[in-house]
Amino acid sequence: MSLLDQVQGPADLRRMSPAELTDLAQELRDFLIESCSVTGGHIGAGLGVVELTIALHAAFNTPDDKLVWDVGHQGYPHKVLTGRKDRMHTLRQEGGLSGFLKRTESEYDTFGAGHAATSISAALGMAAARDIKGQEHKVVAIIGDGSLGSGLAYEALNNAGHSDRDFVVILNDNEMSIAPNVGAMHKYLTGVQRNPIYNRLRSKIGDIVDHAPAPFKDAGALLRRWEESVKAFLTPGVLFEELGFRYFGPINGHDIPQLLETFKAVREFKGPRLVHVITTKGKGFPAGEHGEKWHALPPGHDPKTGKQLKAAAGNPNYTAVYGKALSELMEEYEHVIAITAAMPSGTGTGVIAKNHPKRFFDVGIAEGHGVTFAAGMATEGIKPLVTIYSTFLQRGYDNIVHDVAIQSLPVMFCMDRAGLVGEDGETHAGLYDIAYMLAVPNMVVTAPKDGTELAALLRSGIEHEAGPFCVRYPRDLSPDVVPHAKEIPAVPHATWEVLRKGEEIAILAVGTMVQESLKAAEALAADGLPVTVVNCRYLKPYDATTLNALLATHQQLLVVEEGTVINGFGAFMASVVSALDPNVRVQTHGVPDRIVYAASRAKQLAQVGLDAAGIADRVRAMHGTGALAG
Ligand SMILES: Cc1ncc(C[n+]2csc(CCOP(=O)(O)OP(=O)(O)O)c2C)c(N)n1
Structure with missing residues (x-):
């Protein structure tokens, strides 16, 4: 039986020798590579922490001791x-294991x-709760160097160091965020890892102490103490120690005996402590690390x-x-610049880094900062396009309201992954x-029906100088082939587009829902129920002329959107229409007020009735x- 098959839970690791655990690491790595090649997923981060994970579970008494992983993709x-x-074969699938960590999945998922960057705050909260309850277990946050660039992490470190709580932070430093890490903290940490003076001193001192004859062992201890004080000048420990943490490291995150020894010792100390572990992201991946x-x-x-075995065919996403x-x-437009928060490839801005390097800014995992940084630029006549996934821009909401909208600054927000995101699940929707x-007052809100309209709205947003402007688009393929942007004119401000004329019922469709509504209308027409379909590409300000015309000719409106139905575009239109013409009924059709879990995007849309069939059912x-009955 393989070592891996002998592991039913972390208790089994505690029975194995360091040599066995080292062999286990190889088996675990092979298993992950094989299993992920079928399911897909975030393989790189996990491969980098194989030894770290084994050593943490072996040295700490999980699940009583609590491990709090940051991001969860590792x-x-x-x-x-x-x-x-x-x-593991069900990873990221409907009803299967989540691609991240989830309290309902296991008692080990604390x-x-x-x-990113929630682990230190959450772990500190758990440690505080433990102390209130008079319990004794340990709490360990594991955070990556990329996430450590996030403001939330500093707020937590600042609070934790000041609190003097029994609490451990493991800094998993692989010099990578998704892309190579950026920022001053990153430089600082790398400086230490590569600090030749410190590393030379350290190995010299180690040699002297290890080989000193017995009577000189005391001198060795003295040297070690001296090493500590030298270290204080030469390592990032200074920074963490100033924040109130006892600093250990840097240590090799792939050396199980060293990890075990360090974690077992660190477990027994009290107060805030930080262990700096150096790992290689993607370690052992056959195609390269x-x-x-x-x-x-x-x-x-x-x-x-x-490489994907069956490459997906079709239009670009x-x-x-x-x-x-x-x-x-x-x-x-020479005054346009692009901003990403640590996601150049995920947001498509990698191409800007390549083609316009001086006009590309990666601010790290710091969405709030990215928004205010953009606001600062906008005060100087630069037009920033802040490109952040819809879900991560939630982090920047106060900055959007306070720094951009209240000052009516012309910052543009490009929100990728708007809507349901399939296998990435509920945290990323x-x-x-x-x-x-x-x-948000002053905010122009838009959504394109296809890729060409996305390019057109980009032009509209760039030319809009009166205040902020946002555009949302999905994690999906573009349904059309998009010409060069110079051939695509702007979309006239606050206009809708009537795509199909019917009677009595009009569908007001947003973004991705335009194509689905057209398909639904096709099916309904075949049943003798012709409906109007409108592309509401401007959600705010809406197209008052078209809306008034619709109110004069229709008795019911159905507003269809791939977003929460609570306070969405449907709710907005219902309030507008109730004031304009209370005789026209407005119904809303969006994502219901519940969590939508991982499944393919198509399945998720069908589950919540946001496909052609669901829309047609709603119209029927x-x-x-409704008012038309009889
Ligand atoms: C708030 C937020 N912004 C962006 C992301 C996307 N994201 C996922 S992992 C990651 C990089 C994390 O880097 P690091 O913390 O160093 O962990 P590693 O992947 O190296 O293990 C990013 C930017 C996210 N999960 N959360």
């Missing part, structure tokens, strides 16, 4: 070692994760090359359309941006039971 080895190996490309891979890939169109528009952006129900 949690695959943790899942395997905590009794979920047999379900805190749900998905967004440390590649941004292996951050996440599709299902059915070849582990030797990382919206992300690629966005990057290309923006790059083209930046040739026309972009369901709230319509509701949160509609509520309106027809049968």
